[in-house]
Amino acid sequence: MFHRLVRTPRFIPKLTSKMSTVQNPLPASFLRGGTSKGVFISKDTLPPNRADWAPIFLGIMGSPDAEYGRQLDGMGGGVSSLSKVMVVGPPSPAQRAQGIDAEYTFAQVGITEASVDYSGNCGNLTSMIGVFAVDEGLCPPPAVVGAEGDAGRGTIRLFNTNTQKVIDTTFPVTAAGAPVLDLPETEMAGVPGKASRIVLDFVDPGGARTGRLLPTGSPRDTLTLADGRTASASLVDATNPTVFVDFAELDAFLPLEDYLVGKSAAVAQVSPVLDALRQQAAVRMGLDPAAQAQPKIALLRAPHTTEDAAQGVDIVIHALSMGVLHKAVPMTVGLCLGVASKVEGTIAWNIRNGASAELVRIRHPGGVVDVGAEFGEDGQVKSAKVVRTGRRLMKGVVWH
Structure with missing residues (x-):
């Protein structure tokens, strides 16, 4: 039946x-x-x-x-x-x-x-x-x-x-x-x-939410934590607004290596700090600090492993999405990084030492991706490109 x-x-x-x-x-x-x-x-x-x-x-x-x-x-x-x-x-x-x-x-x-x-x-x-x-x-x-x-x-x-x-x-x-x-x-x-x-x-792609590629007018800003410590950040709005912070700088007073591998004590210590930086940056960008989806925040560091060297990696990124470390990289964040790496004075620019190669090779937790950005003679970004399947x-x- x-x-x-x-x-x-x-x-x-x-x-x-x-x-x-x-x-x-x-x-x-x-x-x-x-x-x-x-x-x-x-x-x-x-x-x-x-x-x-x-x-x-x-x-x-x-x-x-x-x-x-x-x-x-x-x-x-x-x-x-x-x-x-x-x-x-x-x-x-x-x-x-x-x-x-x-x-x-x-x-x-x-x-x-x-x-x-x-x-x-x-x-x-x-x-x-x-x-x-x-x-x-x-x-x-x-x-x-x-x-x-x-x-x-x-x-x-x-x-x-x-x-x-x-x-x-x-x-x-x-x-x-x-x-x-x-x-x-x-x-x-x-x-x-x-x-x-x-x-x-x-x-x-510039100014996707704020109307300006650099919402504060500066390639590098200083954010202040509740305990008085400061952190450098590049606030960039291309494809999606993103807050880029320097891994090496934050690693001096936060257990970032443990955070990246998910150790609970490190997550409990680092997560509130990163979100506080993200919210403060959101205010600077004229965005709603309570909206978790935008802007996103990402840690940038220089290539540092033999595998990075073998694969020709330019920048290593660990991005967060909705307050949680992403297992790869949100593609709009990757594209924003590609643009940021060609803007003089940003954290990404400094990591690349001002290299002018057409493509930027990014390593994220899921592997490697190449992104490209094209700028006009007036210094405005004309396009950002990436290959997907x-x-x-x-x-x-x-x-x-």
Whole structure:
């Protein structure tokens, strides 16, 4: 005898009349982009008012999970890189006239707290926005560029509503313009095997949130801790605002080596200090210090191992996301570092000794990545580029 399996809907507080008409489950795709995974949703399936999205996204991800922090009741994975939603739609008529193919909004969903943050962008998942838009018919297939018989390339121009910036994403396509993701073209740290090469080009990335590449006007600022100690920081806003601090300087009075390997006593001592620096920097940048998602903070240090030398590493980075050490590097932070390393006087510039190589090789906990930044003759950053890969994981419906 067969019994019908019924899923009890999860209670969502403060449902509005508009939200009551939203499908449950919602059509969605689950995709990997770079070292992140997330749920991709077409904008036209959501309420028109973004204020109504939060309960839906929290339900999808299984948040808040204050007791266990694993998000087992949803699609989240208990870490910030797996608790993300991308909302994608066609461009407005004005955007289309400017050559935009699709627009998108990134939502960073809290894990233990009922928070949904729209203050920044996700560089990793951005690599799959163009693919999703083409797959879902939200924009026409791209024009194919490439030699006959070879895998052609197509470019989709995106508009990110979080940062009000334009990003070009270029990937292999068939003759009809369909995205091809399984070519053994490139590999990236943190992801096994090879896949198709996806190039992200963040156009005019400076001032993504604050309107200025250097929000304070200085490549290096001094932050003061509660005990009177000071720390140098470079406050840079490119693709996403980031606070870069000097590992060697902080290591003089904090157990950073123990912190990096997760020793609980060191984590308890270091974490509050780093967040205090981040919050103070946020105020200097004109941002909300209470918003954990932006700005992010990252420790920078010079290459220091034989492996660094063998791999030609320029800078070593340990970045935090939502107050926790990231297992790789948020790609927008990596891109911001690529830009910062070419701005004279920043901590990154000093670590590289002002080297002018086109690409900057960054080592993060998951491996090595090359990022590039192009500046105009006027000293303004024109673009920031990085190579990613991605994969379609699932298409169907998701309950909220």
